[in-house]
Amino acid sequence: MEDIRFCPEHGYYRGERCDRCNHKGELILDKVKVEKLGRFISGILRHFPDRFGLEMDENGWVDFEKLSKVVSRKYRWANKWLIKAIVYSDKKGRYELSDGKIRARYGHSVDVKLNDYEEAENDVLYYGTSEEEAHRLLEIGIKPVNQKFVHLSTTIDKGIEVALLRTDEPIILMVDAKKARTAGIKFLKANNHIVLSEEIPPEFIKIIEIEKEE
Known part of the structure; x- marks a missing residue:
């Protein structure tokens, strides 16, 4: 602070x-x-x-x-x-x-709709998590936890930054937002780094490799 x-x-x-x-x-x-x-x-x-x-x-x-x-x-x-x-x-x-x-702008647990938000047009989005959690999310999808919306990152670096709050070994999941959007999932732009969405089914998610510094 x-x-x-x-x-x-x-x-x-x-x-x-x-x-x-x-x-x-x-x-x-x-x-x-x-x-x-x-x-x-x-x-x-x-x-x-x-x-x-x-x-x-x-x-x-x-x-x-x-x-x-x-x-x-x-x-x-x-x-x-x-x-x-x-x-x-x-x-x-x-x-x-x-x-x-x-x-x-984001982080709500109260019931809000945020209908006046601009829709995000990103083709891909990212979700940072731990290795253990990543494998579970690949099976069940990404769901809001103690919040109204799923919070996704617009870049890999931001996804890593979020994941590091919970784990020293971040795993990044990539969300195919373009395909998810055609399936009716709505994405809302909270700011330049965060996109809000409904639940993301597993068929739109995959793990991506992160290049680690030596």
Whole structure:
């Protein structure tokens, strides 16, 4: 986790210096508060809006001002500007702000449809996992686990990055999204690195070899 700072020219960023101009901006949130606030916001927007009386529409949007009030009650030092700092500095594109509303772009366990997402046009997608899990998925397919959608990576490198969170020996499954799409499976673009989908049957999945560094 990194601190959030503000660059006068390029806005909020994470780390010591702005990666666009190398300016060391004003400290906005230290990394401890970034983690606390980020976890709370993502928890509400992905898993438990009802717990705090927030209404979420079928596309995952909640009212930004109402969320800000909930956050301020939880953390007295927090306000809507710090929420925006979390959103705009997030390198993984977890959140979206528009027309007075906010949502998580992916990771939902609550029932959302995300009908306003752009459909992904990738011919192939990737899923990083462990060796043991990979062989099981080749038999039963890839299904959402504790989430509404399957989360796929747009590149092999991103698939490896995800898999390394769970195993030191990543295995990459390739999904033939082009064929799956013709079979009626819908793919939604969450951001440039993540695509969401329904369950992927095993006939559209295969293991690919990863070149290992010597």
